[in-house]
């Protein structure tokens with residue numbers, strides 16, 4: 001089934017759910033603040049969304065009525081959030097807005113031809129804003145759908161609202177005069193998929209501890225379609241972009257290729273004065289020495305000036321290789337004290353003077369880079385939504401450097417303050433516990449947020465690691481209850497003892513011997529993501545003797561261990 005058909009099927013499901021949700025939505029859905037220059041800053045609240053215990057599902061919700069602007073106009077900035085009923089923001093260690101993709105079903109997506117994805121956010125809560133005079137043109141009659149993936153890391157149900165704050169300029173007002181429309185250009189290393197993820201393994205990629213997708217991946221596109229590329233379908237100017245990565249992600253890059261194009265930037269000639277040597281002082285005395293010193297001082301001054309001029313020329317050179325030019329690197333800035341391991345981060349977006357001219361037939365491409373020294377990063381993403389305007393002039397990227405460092409989109413958010421990795425411990429050090437039961441061959445069940453029979457948080461003998469002979473596996477099985485209630489779990493290796501407090505930066509997939517079950521579970525219908533469409537998993541049979549600790553990536557409070565003897 002094509003992506004388009006499944007999106008449509010899911011839309012129907014979403015519409016059915018909406019029927020239930022609208023009946024209980026009694027609180028006002030929006031609030032407005034009037035900014036200067038005729039701009040209204042409006043916060044729309046989408047919900048309530050019933051978040052089930054432990055959920056990590058992809059769902060769809062049509063936006064009607066008061067959940068989107070009532071009149072035609074222009075969106076010039078969008079800022080997302082996920083809030084409780086009282087407006088407070090829940091801790092990211094409890095619930096995460098894995099993604100929110102705002103779809104306009106009344107328009108076609110520029111890169112896939114399916115429904116238009118015009119705005120997106122992940123846990124980093126990226127704010128999209130356009131340079132003065134540019135906006136996303138909004139028609140009140142357009143049909144919108146929110147694709148959301150809300151990840152409840154806890155066993156508690158929640159009632160939440162997705163919010164988005166827009167800077168809105170109503171059509172027909174003086175502020176709307178001369179506004180130029182932008183088209184979203186969804187660039188994605190796995191574009192077109194409903195869950196565009198790939199795995200990053202520790203120690204993969206380069207010796208520098210970095211892995212770039214797709215470049216460093218073995219066979220990223222088995223179908224032959226390079227999903228990270230898009231052929232520009234009209235002349236235009238790219239006005240803004242920012243990247244999206246998951247934890248472990250360092251940056252996304254955007255490139256342009258044009259047939260026959262080549263470097264046309266400033267030619268920086270190394271000034272000859274830099275080669276001049278100072279006068280030798282040895283043997284010079286008195287007046288001669290003073291003169292020589294003076295000459296040398298003058299030369300040093302001239303050299304410094306020339307060097308500065310030369311450097312400033314180099315700094316303005318576009319980064320071109322053959323016919324491929326680098327347009328922007330969106331870096332992830334981690335506030336997280338433990339480094340690039342949590343969602344306590346923000347991306348860098350383009351400056352307002354970025355303005356890159358592109359021509360019909362050019363090929364845009366994106367890549368993303370992850371760190372690979374600390375841990376593995378399963379289910380990673382690399383997305384760069386760019387926005388393009390037609391009929392404008394901008395910078396020729398082959399002539400002028402455009403890939404200047406970006407601007408940090410937002411500061412540290414307090415909901416990310418629960419880092420974990422501290423006391424109190426959630427359980428004992430399983431490596432020093434006595435042997436648990438010898439594994440019988442019957443699968444161990446995962447239920448009630450415990451790895452039953454292998455969870456070192458359980459008291460006494462029941463918390464001891466089950467033992468299996470070297471060369472054999474232990475099978476883990478999702479309980480029927482969890483399967484039916486879409487509570488999916490993983491077994492992900494983490495560095496022993498893996499018993500520190502749970503938070504956004506702990507645990508991570510940093511086990512000495514790496515293993516990863518994926519999200520055990522399945523779904524009816526053609527789309528199984530994010531599950532691996534399997535309700536069980538077996539530990540690797542090739543592990544050396546030892547005690548292995550693991551956790552659940554979906555519910556990191558869950559910790560377990562087993563022993564190979």
Ligand SMILES: [Cu+2]
Nearest residue numbers: 489552554555
């Ligand atoms: Cu779990």
